[in-house]
Amino acid sequence: MKVWKKKKLTGKYGKIQETVEKELSCSAHNIDHTMRVYNMALNIAKQERDVDLDVLKMAALLHDIARVKEDDDKTGNVCHAEESSKMAEPILKNLGYSANKIGDIKHCILSHRHRTNNKPESIEAKILFDADKLDSLGAIFMIRAGAWMARHNCPIFPQMGLKKYIKINLIGEKEDGRIKDPSKHSLYYEFEIKNRKLPQLMFTKTGKKIARQRLRFDEIFLDRLAKEVEGIL
Template sequence: MEENTVINQVVEQIKAQFKDDSSGHDWFHIDRVRRTAKKIATIEQADVYVTELGALLHDIADHKFVENPDEAALTSTAQILSALNVPQKTIEAVQHIVLNCSFKGGVEANKMKSLEGKIVQDADKLDAIGAIGIARTFAFGGKFGAILFDPNIGPMDHKDLASYQKNRSHTINHFHEKLLKLKDLMHTKTAQKMALKRHQFMEDYLIEFHHEWNAEIN
């Protein structure tokens, strides 16, 4: 099967699977990650086909949605791609990406080895910052019952969704807990450059947020 046809088939499956998500992992998140990853892959001279497949499948076994993410990453990827007669070598390269994207061990435990996988992770992180990142963060907060901000609640580090749901939090917390740290975690030079502008936009946004919160006049 031609690479283009494989991509189109995978797009249809992923679109159907993610169309109803409102936690920030909807089809358009996947599509943005895919388009950003393709651009980075071209500049970084990576394998664009493997990168695109990895981006399309990167959230199919997220630890937030499936019980056994490692197993789901390997089996779901193999199932989808072997049904489309994708060569074994390509399947393994994509499995490596999906497996390491679903991992919940945090940054220290990051075992992503391939350039294509690092690019997908970079594109995923880029989608969590900047204007889109801000929107996703408040959408996520709203879905899980957090308020916008409460100056009386101190900083919190949530290890997982359960701790997030148990401990009353506010969404501005997530900027400090995670989003403002992402620009320093990009693997590729291209993503580092893209992250700078998005990071600055969040810094400016937070200044403005607190400015308005404090009823400052100018």
């Protein structure tokens, strides 16, 4: 059994890590998620050219700093990507970053969420997008989704057909709409609405490859889960 120790960053990155950890409370989007995205982003960056690693590191650390604001919002109007980009600016100014660098980092943060019209344009933004989405696939998806479902008292299995669910519980009756009532959501809805599409949304070659591998794992897992519940396996 491997014993995992939380990675402690040093210097300015360590300061940001501590700040972000204080801001995050949801177990599905806590500092552990942030550090997985951070590590994956650096892994993907090794396969890409002309990456500003400082921009990428800062964006990865700050991309979800306002996540709690969205989670606690009852109106459906708060976007954590937008709020995180706003929160990041004074933090980066205090660290002495130039206006141009701050703009580059904010663009990465603002465009990391796929359910918005803000699309990643820089290589750093594309890498962050892929790294963040990969944390919604594979074995870690099952753990994160389980934590989120437990927080919102969700059923494991769907309580209605997918089309009816989208009409009743997603804003705008669209697949990319925000969830109205989290307690009506399900692991299977999340997989069908979001996860199946993620490999084709990836920007980098490395991201696409890993996404396809993780998606296959999820398909096998969910199929087995259903069979175990039915007493087949």
